[in-house]
Amino acid sequence: MSLVFAAICSHAPGITARAEMADPADRDALYAAMAGLREQIEAVRPDAVIILAAEHFANFFMNNMPAFAVGMGETYSGPIEDPNWLKIPKREVRGAPDLGKRLVSEMLQTVDIAYAEEWQFDHGIIVPLHLLDPENQLTVIPANINCQGPPLTPLYRAWAFGEAIRRAADSVPERIALIATGGISHWPATPDSGKINEAWDRDFLDRWLANDRERLLAYTDEETYRDAGQGGFEIRTFIAAAAAARGKGTLQFFRPIPIFAVSCTVAIMEIA
Amino acid sequence: MSLYQLSKLLYVLNRDDAAKTLFKSDPTGLTQQFALSEEECKAVLDHDVGLLYVLGVNGQILMHFAALCGVAWPDYLQAMRDGVTRYGPVRAGLYAMTTGADEKVAGV
Numbered sequence: 001m002s003l004v005f006a007a008i009c010s011h012a013p014g015i016t017a018r019a020e021m022a023d024p025a026d027r028d029a030l031y032a033a034m035a036g037l038r039e040q041i042e043a044v045r046p047d048a049v050i051i052l053a054a055e056h057f058a059n060f061f062m063n064n065m066p067a068f069a070v071g072m073g074e075t076y077s078g079p080i081e082d083p084n085w086l087k088i089p090k091r092e093v094r095g096a097p098d099l100g101k102r103l104v105s106e107m108l109q110t111v112d113i114a115y116a117e118e119w120q121f122d123h124g125i126i127v128p129l130h131l132l133d134p135e136n137q138l139t140v141i142p143a144n145i146n147c148q149g150p151p152l153t154p155l156y157r158a159w160a161f162g163e164a165i166r167r168a169a170d171s172v173p174e175r176i177a178l179i180a181t182g183g184i185s186h187w188p189a190t191p192d193s194g195k196i197n198e199a200w201d202r203d204f205l206d207r208w209l210a211n212d213r214e215r216l217l218a219y220t221d222e223e224t225y226r227d228a229g230q231g232g233f234e235i236r237t238f239i240a241a242a243a244a245a246r247g248k249g250t251l252q253f254f255r256p257i258p259i260f261a262v263s264c265t266v267a268i269m270e271i272a
Numbered sequence: 273m274s275l276y277q278l279s280k281l282l283y284v285l286n287r288d289d290a291a292k293t294l295f296k297s298d299p300t301g302l303t304q305q306f307a308l309s310e311e312e313c314k315a316v317l318d319h320d321v322g323l324l325y326v327l328g329v330n331g332q333i334l335m336h337f338a339a340l341c342g343v344a345w346p347d348y349l350q351a352m353r354d355g356v357t358r359y360g361p362v363r364a365g366l367y368a369m370t371t372g373a374d375e376k377v378a379g380v
Contacts, residue, residue, distance in 0.1 A: 018345060021380070056332035061283050062276060080287055085339040120287065148332060150366070189331025191352045191369045194378025230366040258378035 003169035003176050005044045006245035007037055007268045008208070008238045009132075011053060011181035012188070013123035014260040016087045016130060026257045026264075033253030033266040034131040040268065041132060047174035048096045048139040050103075050165060052241065053124035053181045054147035054234040059116065066114035067153040068161050070107065071142040072100025078121025078129075086123060088130045093121065096139050099174055103141065106168035111161050116142075128181045145240060147182070147233040155217045158236040162243025169244070180241035183262040186231030194258035200227050201256070201263040204235060209249035209267065211242050231262070247272030275328050275364050277306045281316065282324075282333045285340065292340065321348060322355020328364030346380040 010030075019027055041049065050070075058080045060066055073095045079086045097117070104115045119142050121129070129140070145161065146153045153161075169176040184204050185197035207215040216239050224232040242249070247270025256263040281303065285291045294302045303313045315323040319341040324334055338348040353373045362368040371377055 021345075057283050057330065058287060061280070063280065081336060082339055085336075148330070187370065189335040190325075190367050191349050191356070191373075191375075192371045192377060193349060194376075194380075195371060225366070229370075259380070261378070 003166055003178060003244060003271055004046060005041060005177035005268070006241050006271060007040070007178070007266070008180045008182070008241050009034065009037060009128050009266045010183055010260070010262050010264045011124045011127045012183055012186070012260045012262045012264070013081070013086055013127060015127050015264070017085055018259050019087065022257060022259045026255060029255065030253065030257065030264045031131065034128070036252060037266050037268075038132045041177055041179075044177060045175060046138070046177035048099055048141050049177045049179060050141045050143055050169070051125045051129065051179050051181065052143040052145070052165070052237050054237050055122050055124045055144050056148055058120050058122035059118075060144065060146065062149050065146055065149050066144070067146050067157065068111060068113040069116055069144040070100065070104050070113050071095060071116050071119045072097050072104055073117040073119055076119045076121055076140065076142060078126040080120040080122045086126070088126055091136050093129070093136065094139050096141055099172060100141050102172050103168040106171045107161075107164040109164070110167070111157070111164045113161070124181055128179060132179070145236045147236050152221060152233055153236060155219060155236060155239055158240045159213065159217060159243040162240030165240065166244040166246070178241060178244055180237040182234030182237040183231045184235065184265065185228035186262045187229035188231045188261050192229065193261045195229065196256040196258060196263055197228055198256050198263060205251060205254065205265070205267070208238055208242055209251060211246065211248055211269070213243070216242060242269060245269035245271050274307050274309055274312060277308055278312045278316070278324070278327060279329055279333060281306045281308070282329060282337050286333060286336045295340075320355070321351035323359055325352040325367070326355045326359040326362055328362060328367070330365055331367045349376075349380060
């Protein structure tokens with residue numbers, strides 16, 4: 001049928017791994033926002049959910065790093081992290097190989113993506129999935145943009161990937177939802193973990209909610225690294241979601257939570 | 273300096289159960305599969321998270337190595353701070369420390 005839903009949310013591992021170290025009011029508010037997102041996904045009855053993440057060397061490494069990757073496997077597993085560390089039990093997730101192949105074929109018309117029939121989900125996908133699909137009911141198509149190992153995927157190519165996702169979703173009879181995960185400013189897994197540039201995050205979200213392509217693509221990696229840390233490179237997934245949805249966004253949750261290392265965010269975007 | 277090889281070892285260790293088993297039974301055997309400098313090899317064998325951080329290992333790989341070695345999150349952050357104090361600033365990569373050695377941004 002088409003792309004029927006688009007949203008963005010945070011995927012920081014601390015959201016589950018360090019849940020007990022957080023102020024319960026912060027944690028519960030975020031979890032409630034994710035429960036709200038779960039209900040919105042259920043309401044659109046997607047046949048498959050594309051989860052577009054910025055994975056962290058779970059499947060893709062500098063021995064052969066794709067700028068973009070899309071899954072078309074039968075099943076996926078995760079978390080790749082120690083379940084006791086991430087505090088998410090291992091699960092097997094249903095994929096959609098036939099649909100995945102059709103989507104990949106269409107995306108390849110404009111963007112040179114890699115495809116993968118094997119994929120171990122890391123926190124970039126499994127943290128949101130744990131909260132959005134606790135019963136493991138969803139059919140998932142994982143997607144990835146290289147936000148970790150430089151040279152990184154340029155922002156304008158992330159936009160082009162988002163456009164390709166939209167065109168591909170609109171070319172199939174199935175109902176497709178898109179959830180892009182990441183962080184805005186953050187300095188993850190370093191001694192700086194917990195540092196958050198809230199003003200930068202709010203400015204980025206202003207650009208995203210307005211779907212202002214020019215301003216979303218105006219960042220240089222040097223500026224992002226300086227102002228938003230190495231974690232800020234993950235804005236690529238949110239940018240791709242804006243390109244796919246084409247509409248205006250609605251912010252449903254925003255709160256800097258240092259023990260989770262990011263401004264925790266939930267937003268949806270109108271499909272236009 | 274062979275940061276790529278060092279990072280590759282940790283990447284493999286994070287995702288491969290056989291490598292985890294080897295790391296426990298014969299850690300030297302695992303390190304010999306990669307072209308490491310003496311300093312890099314020692315950092316792995318000593319579980320020296322601080323030195324690995326200073327050598328430039330990406331935190332997204334390093335935090336899982338720390339977890340594998342039984343290092344809790346607050347101790348992982350402190351090991352990196354101690355590493356910078358002991359060995360100097362991060363020498364390569366994107367994961368430099370921008371906060372002070374006594375600064376605990378998120379309270380840990």
